[in-house]
Amino acid sequence: ALYTDAKKNLSDAIRFACEDFLGVFVAFDGEIISGTHAVKLKTRSTDSFKSINFPTVADIKLGKITYNNALSYGEHWDKFETHVLRPFKVKTDLCEDIFVLKIYPGIKPDIFDFIKEHYKGVIIESFGIGGIPNENHDIVAKVQELAEAGLAVVITTQCLYEGIDLDIYAVGKRLAKQKVIYAGDMTTEALTMKLMWALGNYEKLSDIKTFMETPFFADRNY
Known part of the structure; x- marks a missing residue:
């Protein structure tokens, strides 16, 4: 492709992964979206992913991360766990039925x-x-x-x-x-x-x- 947004999205993802912030997120079109609220609404556009029923977590422009002030309302910040008191453990048991x-x-x-x-x-x-x-x-x-x-x-x-x-x-x-x-x-x-x-x-x-x-x-x- 003559143009791809993959490089920027990957760069933004790496930058946000270095933040002291727990969870799974989608970095797309300069936005950081909570993974559980990310939905793809378009097939071709670079802004195809949107956050549903929850504010975007942050914006990334020119490498600078700016957290969304809207998270301060409705106790949104309180819904994220900012620290883990027990050791990290991966549980991969899934039922596909x-x-x-x-x-x-x-x-x-x-x-x-x-x-x-x-x-x-x-x-x-x-x-x-x-x-x-x-x-x-x-x-x-x-x-x-x-x-x-x-x-x-x-x-x-x-x-x-x-x-x-x-x-x-x-x-x-x-x-x-x-x-x-x-x-x-x-x-x-x-x-x-x-x-x-x-x-x-x-x-x-x-x-x-x-x-x-x-x-x-x-x-x-x-």
Whole structure:
């Protein structure tokens, strides 16, 4: 390619890695984005990655790092761990038996039977703030079957911003009564890896639910 932003992105990443700041981050187009909030929105542009539901951590221009003042509001700084009291340890056990299901109008219940037989966890991308079509087929009942079968069922939204709230509509309230995991405002990308790790390191669904719904390094705001 005649032009590539790879050199600058790599240089920015190395510079920020030298900072006394813990976590996983994406250095792209002069911005430092919390890894759990980074989503690629464009295929060709140099500003293709954006931070979803969280301020960018810092900007890098001409090699100078400037932290975002917006982190001072909403207790954003407090969500990062600035020091570790125990030795660093890598835990790489992952369970890849998960399914990401995007709800669509007219979805048939058979897919839930397939998921129940072949997977240990599922991330369900609902409509809006937590809606699931339930007129022609009792999809909520199928979700309940998954939970009762011992699957880790995560409910999230197809919308990028602002997250879910199952207490708004009747269908959501029915889901809330099940043993589902609230995604909050996490991205599907972050949920996928977090669920894979949780299933690989915990056996009890209660422990998996607690881990998934607990913020780590600012991966969720609620």
